[in-house]
Each structure stands twice: as C-alpha cells, then as structure tokens.
Amino acid sequence: MPAISNLNIGNSTFDLDKLYSQLEQYETQTLTPITQEATKVQSQISAFGQLRTALEALQKATTSLNSASALDSTSIISTNTSFSAKSNNNASVGNYQILVKQLATAQTLLSDKISSNTQPLGTAGAEGRTLTLSSGSGEPVTINLSDGDTSLNGIINAINKSGADVVATSIKSSDGEYYLSLSSKNTGADNTINVTVSGDDTLQKVIGYDGGASKTGMHQTSQGQDALIEVNGIPVKSASNTVVDAPYGITLTLNSVSAQEERLEIANNTADAVKNIKAWVSAYNNVQSVVTSITKYSGSSGLSSDTSSSGPLMGNGTVRDIQSQLRNVLNVTQSGAVKIMAELGITQNTTKAADGSVGTLSIDENKLSSALSTNPHAVYEFFLGDGKTTGFSTLASSTLDNILSDSYTSKGTLTAAVNTLNDSYDKLVQRYDQQQARIDTTMARYKLQFSQLNKALSEMNQTKDYLTAQFSNSDD
Template sequence: MATVDLSNLGVGSGLPLATLYNNLETAENTKLTAITNQKTTYTAQLSAYGKLQSALTNLQTATTALGKASTWNATSVTSSNTAFSATTSTDATIGSYTVNVDQIAKAQVLMSGNIDSSTKQLGGTTTDGTRTLTITQPGTKEPLKITLSDSQTSLTSIASEINKAGGNVSATVMKADDGEYRLFLTSKSTGTDGNMTVTVDGDDTLQQLIGHDSTSSAMSVQTSSQNARVSINGIMIERSSNNIDDALTGVTLTLKAKSSADESLDVTRSTDATTKAVNDWVTAYNALQSTIASVTKYVSVDAGADSQSTSNGALMGDGTVRSVQAQLRSQLTQVQSGSYAIMAQFGITQDPKVGSDGSTGNLKVDTDKLSAALTKNPEAVQAYFIGDGKTTGLATTMGTSLTNMLNTSAGSEGVIQSAQDGINATIKTLDKRYTATEASIEATMARYKAQFTALDSLVTKMNSTSTYLTSQFSKSSS
C-alpha cells in the first residue's frame, strides 16, 4: 500500500488524529492478513501434493520395473573361467557350454628401419612441397590420408600427424640408443581386417623409408595380426575381435588367453536383479506411506486451545490422500490366481507396527524366504506380479492405478492433477481478492485522511476563535 504522510495531521487541532488513523489502518489491514493466511495454507497444500506426487512417481517407476519381463529374465554367468570371461543379457539361454580358446585376436604392428634422428626431415624434394601419406585397412571403409609438408617428414612429425588424424592407427617413435630411432604403427583393431598398407604419394624417398604392402616393405611386421578362434561345444568359430557377441544369443565372450583345457561356461537365471527390483518396490511403497504420514500428520494440543498445532500436516484430513492410500492398500490384499496367491507366501508382509514417522501399513521383506522363492520357483513370483499383463498381477493392476492417479492429460486428469488444479484456482482467486481488498483499503484510508484533515482544520479554526474571544473578554473585564 502507498505510504501516507501523517506528520502534520492533528498538529493544529491538537487531536491524536495520526494515532487514530494508524489504528484504523491496522484494523483494515487485518482483512489482507486473513487472505494472506489463507494463501499460505493453500500454498502449503500445493507443496504437500508435490511431495505426494513425487512419492507416487517413484512407486510407479518401481512398479513398472516389476511388470517388465526383462526384470524376471535376468541371467548371469556362475562359472569361473580363465581363458575368457562372459556377460549375459536377458535373452540369453540358460545352459552350460564347453569353451576352448584356440587363439586370441591380435593387432598388426609395423616397425620402420633404424633412423639416426627422430627430428630430421626425411622427405625428398616434391613439386609443391607436400606429399600424401595413405594407410589402408580392409576393415576400414575410408583410408587414412594425411598431407605432410616438407617440415613434417621427421619421425616425430609423422607420428604426431597420424595420431592427430584420429584414424584406426596409432603411431609412436621409440628410441633404442643415441642415433637409433624407429617408427611403430599399430592397428587399433585386432584381426586380419586391421592389416595396414602404407604408401607415400609424391615422395619416393619417404616411401622407401616407411612404405609397406604385401609384396614389398620398408617397414617390417613386428607383430602379425591374427583372428580369434574359439571352439564352443566342439564348433570352431573365427572372429576378428576378442569380444564375441554373435555366437551365443545373449552372451558376450571376451577372450583373454589360449586355453590350456576345455572350460565350462554356465549361464543361469540371476536372482540379484529380481531381488533388487522387489526390494526397490517395497522401499518405494514404504516411502509413500512415510510421505502420506507427514502431509496428513495431526498433533494434539492442550484441551481448550483455540487453534490447531502448527506442526500439523498441510493435508491433514484430506480425502484425496486417504483415497489414494486406501486404493493402493486394497490391491496388496487382492488374491492372485497363480501358485503364489498372496505376498506373504514368498516373504512380503505388512508390518502391524506404526513407524517412527507415524506411517502405517509398511511392508517388510523376509530376505531368506524371498530368496528361496526366487531360486526354487521364480516363475510363480513373476506370475504374482505380472499376471496376464493386462488385468491381473499386482504390478500390472497397481501400475494402471498409479498411471491413472498421475495422469496430467487435459480431460483425463488424475486425482493428483485435479487436486493441484483446484488449489491453483483457489490461489488465483485469493490473489484477485487481495488486490481488490488492498484497493478498497487504500480508498477507505484516503477517505479517512480527507475527513481527518477537514476535522483538524475545523478544530484548529474553532480553537483560534476560542482563543480570540477569550482574549477579548479578558480585555473588556479589565
């Protein structure tokens, strides 16, 4: 509100008009305080619904994970292997395989002859002062082409330019002794597809120092390339890489060394991923109960108190919250049609005790019982949560409920969005009321000021007249 100058009000009349004005203004402003308090309450409710929405979203994420077949089809390698390691995906077939690594894949390494300096320019005379170094590999679509100037033909410069080009070849210069330097070229890919052909166009001198092909070579083969060869159940396969992901479906082999004997690769169903998914879901469900307890908390006050405790939850007694909680809890008690009809059969029960945060209906997990169920009959636990994937199965039905609750699409808003929309609409209405009330108060106080100013002027004149008459009477009597 605008600040009003009251410094001269009441000075002439002697009346406490400034104090009276301030008291009236304070009384009028209580109308704004009431609106502000209402807005604070609704803003707190909006924040509480945000917390509830976040907890529901976390539960939805955990529930969705339980409803995915990939969660239940996780596999792992239980064998310990020496010549290779293996990882699996959800589409791997459970079974045991005999594996024997015949040879691992190697990358080709070329080595130049002895050069007496690493910085001496080795190139010959060219027409335009440049030459083109080309490295070709069968497994690389485009050859690596590098233009070298006259000042870039030393071993150090050649290696630097090759490495800066970012191709499938790395280069290094090694010093053996003073006056003995060699250039090494190493294919970044293993197998014969990484074999290198090196040519220098436009500079025969440099070609004779670092050129290499299958018929003639200035560079020698320091390490010969070779493909990986591995026998799986007696069938020999050959690949250019030591990482083989297309031999067994869902299994990636990483070859490390030649086998000294046959090794067994054992692929089994993994309970770790499933156990984590179940525990994550229980944690998310309990976190939701904790959030509900927080936003609906009631703190008793002394008998006869006129107001509620300020520690009460912003959504205390809110029907929407209670409806959400009741709907989800009711699904926990629905009997499923599979071998496991209720969660308690595989180790998940509701805790009858009230949590330290006031939450109720929390779930607890019997780790041993759950582990035994996932080991002996994982399909039954999966059926309990997934059901037919449409209308049955706890994760399926709860997932549908959570999706509906959290829906934000126009015309199909869920209960959370609807509640938030209602609160936002109320807050907008309160903002309008605040603005209108503030304008009304300003008009009222302006009217009071005008009236007080007129009263001050009138009383001032009356006081002046009284003083004058008193003076005259005093003179006449004397």
C-alpha cells in the same frame, strides 16, 4: 496503510489520534480472514508438494522394476583366470567349460634400418606423391605427402592423423638406427595391412608392403590371428578377444591362453532383484507416511474441535483418491503363476506403523529370494505382464502417471488439485489487494474528516476564548 501519528489536534479535549488508530485497527481486522485463508491454502500447496516428492520417488522405483534386467537377471559366480565374463538377461543359468587356445593378435610390420628420423626418405620434388593405407576390409585411406612429410617423423605424424586403421611409431635401436613400425588397430587374421606409395618409387621401396615376399619395403614381424576357444568342446573363432554369445547371453573377455579348461558358472542374480523390490516397498511406505503426516487429526478427543496442529490436508478428498488408486494396484490379481504379492512374501500390515501410517508393506526376504531363485520368470511375469495393460509394475507406472501427469492436454489427479489451490491463492491475493485499497480509501476519508473536525473544534475554542474575554471586560 500506516497509522497517522498526529492529526494536529492541539488542545482539543477529543483524542482524535487514539480514535483514528482504533478505527484503523478495526478496518485492518477485515484482512485477517483473507490472510488466514491464504496461509491455509499455502500450507495445503506445500503439503501436496511433499506428497508429489514421495510419489515421484515411488515412480522412479517403479521404473527400476519395469524392466526384465531388473528382475530376471543372471550373474557370473565363478572366478576365472584366462578370461572374464559378463552376463545379460538372455543368459541361461548353467555351467560351461571354457578353454582359451589362442588369443587374437594384430598384424605388425617393420621397416629396414633408417639412419635418421628427420631426413626425407623419398625423391625430392616428386609430384603427386600419395601414401595409401588399408587394413582388412576397411576403406583405404590416401594421404598426400610433401617432401617434408617423407621423413620418418613426418610419415608417422601423417599416418596417425589420417584416421586409418593403422598405428605408426618409430623404434630406435641401441646402435642409433631407426625403424618404422606399423600395427593394425584391429586384431584378427583378416585385418592385414597394405601400404602403397604412388608417385615416389624411392619411398615405396622403404615403406611399401603388399603382403608379398618382396625383399624391399616393410616386412611382417607379427602375423594377425584370430582368437580360438572351445566352449564345452565346441570350437569358436573370433577376430577379437571379446567373444559375444558363446555361450548365448555371455560376453567373454580373453586374457591369456588357458593352462587347462576353466569352469564358467552362471546363476540367477537374486540380490539385485531383491534390492529393487525392497526399494519399491520402501518408497510405497514413505508415501503412506507422508499421507499420514499431511492428513493427521490432532483433536484430543472425538468431540474436540482443537485441530491447530492437524495436517493441512486433513480429510482432503484428493489425497483419499490417490490412496485408493494405489491400493487398487496392490489388490489386482495377475494372470501368471504368481498372482498376488503375498506369494512373494510382500504383505500389507494390519496395524499402524510407528509414525501412525496405515496400509504399509512388509517383506519376507527369505520367501522373496526363494521365489526369485526357483522361478524367476514367474516373478518377472508378475511385475511386467505384457508391458501394456497387465503386470504389477506396468499398472503401478500407469497409475502414477495418471496421478502426476502435468502435460498440457492431461492433468493428473494431484496436478489438478494443486492448480485449483493456486487459482484460489491468486484470487485471495486479489481480494486482499482490493480490501487493502478500500481500507486506504476509508482511512484517508477519516483523516480528512478528523482534520475538518479538529479545525472546527479549534475555531470553537477561539470563539469561546473571545467571548470569555469580552464578558470579563464588561464586568469591569
């Protein structure tokens, strides 16, 4: 409540304004412990926010580790010309000899000469005229054609809008004549095109095609064919130039016919696995750094009570519990060939880090890379286990979920602590408002009392002046 600047005291010998201000200052001091406690709670909530951010980054890094492709992956290390290759985590490390003998192509058809691209090619007024297109085993597509749709441009537009597995275009020759060209959208020997016009024999003779030897209608200019390759001398046929699982776990994209066999070499991809593991260690160390910052003790000695710059969560039990949960994950012995992290070159530091954090991790990258190269499946098993109850990253993911969970039915360790602090802050706000209301009421009462006192003093001064004047007159 703002101080009252003047109580209309007049010539009173009592400085009621000053006294009122002193009383107001005294009353306001009762708010200080509440505001100090509220500030402390807010700083604790903010500190838990920093910890949550660090833990969520660790959770993200754990998710990246919690998959086979992140740890047990392979990569193509050869450079090839007639094909390119990609591997997945099912691919086996090894070398293959690849020979591309034939690329897959799509069938193309061409019409005879057409003198105009805008003049109708069918019989005027034909009723029920339809064009049916099919390619390979795909469902036939039937298109209704009006007279205007039977021009070369109209036919091309109708086909390309129909959704059929056929692409239509026109070609203009040097002598000014036009040709209709149809191509299957899909490569392969079985993806042959069939074109049938019903209700208009004239148009059928211009653009019809059924694969026969008819001298009317369209004719084949390029036969659809399958891709033919050999993998270690074994023939492989594909309707597409994308060949999957030959070899298993490898996708080949064919570019050209081979001049000779090319060597395809597949190796363990240790770089990505090392990157993912390093990212996890970095995220874990960042959690330890944040914990150190928010729980630090800044007293100058063991007997000092000066903790003004100490961390807002110094000595906090929830933070200690979270640290304990994370350390327990590090100490679990797995059942596979790799049992502890130290076997992968990941160890806990016994000394403080530069920022004062304790329990950080360090990596011997040479040892880690060696383990990934010699026995990647053992590393994979160490981290993933059965994906349910065993495996380092499986346990870490479960632990972080227990810490960070914010679901309606299950509040995590950190979430529960922050909710408690938010409740405390709300109660402090309520206490502050109640105390402020009490102060406002008290100061209003003081104002009334001081105003009454001022009036009484003024009346007494008037009486004093009157009596003084009377006595002075009586002496005369």
